[in-house]
Amino acid sequence: MGGDTLPCGCHMVVVGCVYMVVVGCVYILIATNQETSVPNIEITSMDFTVHNITQTRLSANWDLLIRVPSDLPNAYICLQGDIQASLFYKNFTLVTSSGQRYNDLRYGSPQQLRVSAAISEKDIDIGGLTGENIIKDIKEKRKVKFGSQLFLTDCRKGMTGVLSYVCDDTTLRFEPDLETKATKFGNNPTCTNI
Structure with a gap:
């Protein structure tokens, strides 16, 4: 009877050790995913203000407002850094803003950052038909679809x-x-x- 008790106790110790190893591995995987999974950013506002427009040319200002989520600043984006953005029309780059400095992010709070760029007639004209298609969208459809890309200072450890x-x-x-x-x-x- 005493011999039966010892193997049962050993069995429980082995099960407990295996459980602890499995739980530890799960926590490590979760922590690793949290470190490598960069949270998404939202575009909360985008404005396109036309200054001059003809049948083939236009000049405009582009303003972009993004929302930085609360879990981003403490591990990813620097609380003080630079933001830059590019504007695309059907995969053609219309303009890339200069790097614009920000210095007022706070830990643990969703915040907004703005970036702006001027689009000249020369920028639009580089695309040939691109400029004409944008103007056609403005005049006939009353709407335009743009793509964009963002570049923000990376504050992850070692980056x-x-x-x-x-x-x-x-x-x-x-x-x-x-x-x-x-x-x-x-x-x-x-x-x-990306």
Whole structure:
């Protein structure tokens, strides 16, 4: 009878050790995923303000407002750093903003960052038909669909570069009877780390 008790007790110790190893591995996997999985960013606002438009040329200002989620600043984006963005029309790069400094992010709080760029007639004209198609969208459809990409200073341990994000297309709709101001229409597009 005493011989039966000892193997049973050993069995329980082995089961307990295996359980602890499995639980430890699960926690390590979760921690690893949290470190390597960069949270998404949302585009909360995008404006396209036309200054001059003809049949073949236009100049405009592009303003982008993104929402940085609360779990991003403490591990990924620096609380002080740079933001840069590119605007695309059907995979053609219209403009890339200069690096714009930000210095007011706070830990554990969702916040917004703005980036702006001026688009000249020369920028639009480089695309040939691209400029004509944008103008056609403005004049006939009253809306334009743009893609965008973001670059933010990377603050992960051991990293010195930038976090790159590609964003879902954003539909901009022009105000009634105006060809000068278009704003984001519909759901907030998501920007995913690449």
